[in-house]
Amino acid sequence: MSQVNSTRKRIADDGISWLNTFGEAQIMDIMEARIVKLEMVIEKILERLTSLERDVAVIRSNYATKADLLGLQAKLEAKLEAKLEAASANAASKADLLALEAKLEAASANAASKTDLLALEAKLEAASANAASKTDLLALQAKLEAASANYATKADLLALQASLATFETTIIKWFIGTAVTLSGLSFAAAKLIA
Numbered sequence: 001m002s003q004v005n006s007t008r009k010r011i012a013d014d015g016i017s018w019l020n021t022f023g024e025a026q027i028m029d030i031m032e033a034r035i036v037k038l039e040m041v042i043e044k045i046l047e048r049l050t051s052l053e054r055d056v057a058v059i060r061s062n063y064a065t066k067a068d069l070l071g072l073q074a075k076l077e078a079k080l081e082a083k084l085e086a087a088s089a090n091a092a093s094k095a096d097l098l099a100l101e102a103k104l105e106a107a108s109a110n111a112a113s114k115t116d117l118l119a120l121e122a123k124l125e126a127a128s129a130n131a132a133s134k135t136d137l138l139a140l141q142a143k144l145e146a147a148s149a150n151y152a153t154k155a156d157l158l159a160l161q162a163s164l165a166t167f168e169t170t171i172i173k174w175f176i177g178t179a180v181t182l183s184g185l186s187f188a189a190a191k192l193i194a
Helices: 002-020 024-062 066-090 094-109 114-130 134-149 154-193
Strands: none
Touching: 024 154, 066 134, 066 154, 094 114
């Protein structure tokens, strides 16, 4: 046991003996140099933190939120419904065309005059002009498919949500890491000063 105590005393004396070789002014110069170095490192960390905060603010201001996407989807669906209802209101139904055809047959069976037939033909043309043709319906269908191709699907929105959640987690980790580092540096600086 006495050997251990003597070894500890010798190590303690050796540890302090190098300190005796420096003067008090030299020790202060060394401490001041270390403090200046710590201050420069803290300034760089603060600059990086400010840059990171600015980048996060830009990201938040430029990216759409889930509520924005849902609102846009609702607006687009409402517009599409309104256009489809307007298109279906303008199209003549099959029953209307069959009724006109029956009237035409009745007129020809009763041997209507040429003027009656011309008037009936004009009415039929007016009705068919308001009815959507197959090409009109196919064109409308193509426009709807092209418009729906530009919408985000549920899978796209879920992928975006997952990406944003991952990004948010990463930013939170950076903030916490930076805060812990700054705290550690502050405590180290305070310990060196005290």
